[in-house]
Amino acid sequence: MNSPVRAFSAVEGDPPFIHHGDGVHLVDEDENRAYDLVGSWGPLILGHSHPEVVEAVTEALSRGASFGAPTERELRMAELLVERVPGIDMVRLVSSGTEATMHALRLARGFTGRDVVVKLDGCYHGAHDTVLVAAGSGVATYAQPGSPGIVAPATVTAPFNDLAAVEAHLKAHDVAAVIVEPVPGNMGVIPPRPGYLEGLRHLCDEHGACLVFDEVMTGFRLAAGGAQEHFGVTADIVCMGKIVGGGLPLAAFGARREIMERLSPVGPVYQAGTLSGNPLAVAAGQKTLEILGRPGTYERLDTIGSGLEARLAPHIAQHGLSMSRVGTMITVFFRSRAPIDFDEVKTCDFEAFGRFHRAALEAGVYLPCSQYEAAFLPLALTDQDLDAIAQKLGAAMAAATVS
């Protein structure tokens, strides 16, 4: 395993080893074919091997794999991101979501001159020390983050969807940043309560802290301008990943000019990376964003999300389960009422979830292998695909809940 979430530890069984992807399907080394609702944990909104993305990456590779020097292509990508993502004047390209959030928080500390970060329970912002606290995703399964104790006081945590807890931290500490997944997908999908994101914006303004949106999952998925556009709330620093690289290793963080100019080489906050802005990754990301920018894309994505939700609803009701969906992010919870925070997710029936996961895979639907994850639906799903997936998942729910 090169990343622990892939190990099937939360559901038992052995993960399939993947031979290739084909549109909305994965094919494993034993020639089993399944609908892929993981999509490489989010990047593959266009499905596997989209011909235009393949062509763009092939053309870029023919000119050279990496230069460690600026390219025209990176400037065009930066312009595209600044145009599409609300509230950012400048952007820095990096190689992973972990890097994006790590450097965004360093930038927030450099900009405010403060140390403390407020993190919400169950949100996951990659594998670096400041945020490996009360984290979702694989951390919730393995629970041994290995962070040095010396960094612990720099992070304080609060339950998601609880503004009063965040306000208490802002009053008690000199807070540099409040970091949040605007729609957490790393404890399953948890929609923010109405007014929650607006409330975080207001509290950060009141206390001089940076609001950092981790849009690694939601960016370019919930809307062209991500969760900021979807909810009409603008952050101070925005982290992007996954879709922004079209399946290749690319991520980014951006902010308004006065914040970004604190970053080296203009300012004193250091950030660097040999493969940052890699030409192949930028080519894949540019082409993916160009395709997503075509008319009707986000309407179709919403129809796909609501279409699957409607088809699953009778099965959910029949088996006493719950489900949360925002756009094309969806989680079936083995709990009768959809959770609103990490503590509630922890009360799900994890053994039943494991049975559901195994039965779904057996029936030909590849789902994220943990209750603490979101499924991601690709743009290429047809209505016939949605019918088939709902039928297979309904049968898997029946197999999982039989006593």
Ligand code: HOZ
């Ligand atoms: N961020 C993803 C899990 N929620 C997948 C990345 C990984 O940990 O491998």
